[in-house]
Amino acid sequence: MASTIRRISGKFQDSKGSYLATLDLDPSTGLINSIHKNVLIQDPKSDELAFDPEKYLIFSGFGDIHVHAREDESGKHKYKEDFQSAGLAAINGGVIHIADMPNNPIPPTDDRTYAKKRELADHSPIRITLYAGIGPNTKPLHSHVPYKAFMGPSIGELFFYSNEQLENTIRHYKGCNVSFHCEDPEILEQNQEAKYHEDRRPAIAETLATDFALYLIEKYELVGKLCHYSTEEGLQKIIAAKKKGVKVSCEVTPTHLYFDRSMLNDSNRHWFQMNPPLRGPEDKNALLQGVKDGWIDYLATDHAPHSIEEKLKGTSGISQLDTYALFVTWLHKSAGVSLEKIAEICSENPGSFVKEFLPKEFGNGFGKIEEGYCASFTVLDFNTPTTFKKEDIKSKSGWSPFEGFTFPGSIRSVIHLGKTVR
Structure with a gap:
């Protein structure tokens, strides 16, 4: 079951570069409320997510x-x-x-x-x-x-x-x-x-x-x-x-x-x-x-x-x-x-x-880590390989051209509108 997140912190990535930050999210709208750069959550509470900036990268x-x-x-x-x-x-x-x-x-x-x-x-x-x-x-x-x-x-x-x-x-x-x-x-x-x-x-x-x-x-x-x-x-x-x-x-x-x-x-x-x-x-x-x-x-x-x-x-x-x-x-x-x-x-x-x-x-929409945009994130680990298997497929098709392929990284988490969905 998806859990609601009030704050998220770690290393974020956009088209201009990467930076450390903590984002405050609005649980009622699923949008980003505010961004605090160079601030990280030290002791996360139950409704907070803190991703290790040495291991994970957070994209919109x-x-x-x-x-x-x-x-x-x-x-x-x-x-x-x-x-x-x-x-x-x-x-x-x-x-x-x-x-x-x-x-x-x-x-x-x-x-x-x-x-x-x-x-x-x-x-x-x-x-x-x-x-x-x-x-x-x-x-x-x-x-x-x-x-x-x-x-x-x-x-x-x-x-x-x-x-x-x-x-x-x-x-x-x-x-x-x-x-x-x-x-x-x-x-x-x-x-x-x-x-x-x-x-x-x-x-x-x-x-x-x-x-x-x-x-x-x-x-x-x-x-x-x-x-x-x-x-x-x-x-x-x-x-x-x-x-x-x-x-x-x-x-x-x-x-x-x-x-x-x-x-x-x-x-x-x-x-x-x-x-x-x-x-x-x-x-x-x-x-x-x-x-x-x-x-x-x-x-x-x-x-x-x-x-x-x-x-x-x-x-x-x-x-x-x-x-x-x-x-x-x-x-x-x-x-x-x-x-x-x-x-x-x-x-x-x-x-x-x-x-x-x-x-x-959906506020200002998707794709940017800015106030008023959707609190939706793809969190990746670029250093832990993943071998994709047939049983990993969620599509009804039941097949993939990448079955058995080992990718160099993995998906750590997916957050959509302030809720963890993966």
Whole structure:
């Protein structure tokens, strides 16, 4: 059972550096009341948490802004995941808020379907931000929400068959917050008979779609985000657009940072089938450098909790919400990403993304260790290794690409809205 915390102390980490502090929390709101730097709790009481600053590092709670929780009013995909199990998997992975994608059997593309899904999402143990779907002939909702556009076929029926069809719809979303799954539908159709999944969805499908997405973002003044980026050439296009002043950000998944096509064989290929697919080692290395250099804005899993039976039959998508914070320890200790950058792409930027879509009870939102922000924290130990086992999985999917993998660190605690939840 979660216990309520009134004060927390230790070494905190944000994008500017680390510092010692004690935070006073408001138990009635779950928000941060005040911050006392260079002050530590000496003899903690029952409602106080004191983390050894020599062993643990406290981040503002991590957020994953690209998750497929699979639940909608049809209930057809609840066997894969639902909002309750997705929330538990997130907490297990050190994540305290997520954003859920709209490619459901009944996609949330209008006010009614979005409201129905919102009601279901509110049953989760953590806050879930919902994307509305953009498909052929859809229009913006009356409420302020983020949107997702699938430029080509992926999982579900919410996608476009041509760039002309996409632009005819996007013109109605001028100024909106729109995320794009960048795969060109015509390239996918041309390559659909290739032997391997990664050849059926070649790199050029992503890079050509990137060109068009950047064109749409600039022309229609969108707040644009490119999802689960996978190619070096495409990343260079994003960098050029950012330097030009285009309002675009991008995500990268743990799988595209750790695995690459050279690791695939006939026995594991089905487990790593996803959209976009794994690319070459040079793409993986370029993405990792993009994280270090600050061009990639979010670590986002694209958690796709398909069942083991579905994966064996060739369904695309990877289940990885349970290992988010453990992967962060690899990102720092093994891949050399700074703690400041981790705080930025895992805490601050995800918090900024969802901030404008949060109800008032979440105060100033997630992602920052400041007064008025949510008292939600991910506490990590970067020096005690963890071997992730199948029995550690909370997602209904029941599998993980990191089963048996030993991460260099571990999750010490997860605190959400002033309560210990892990």
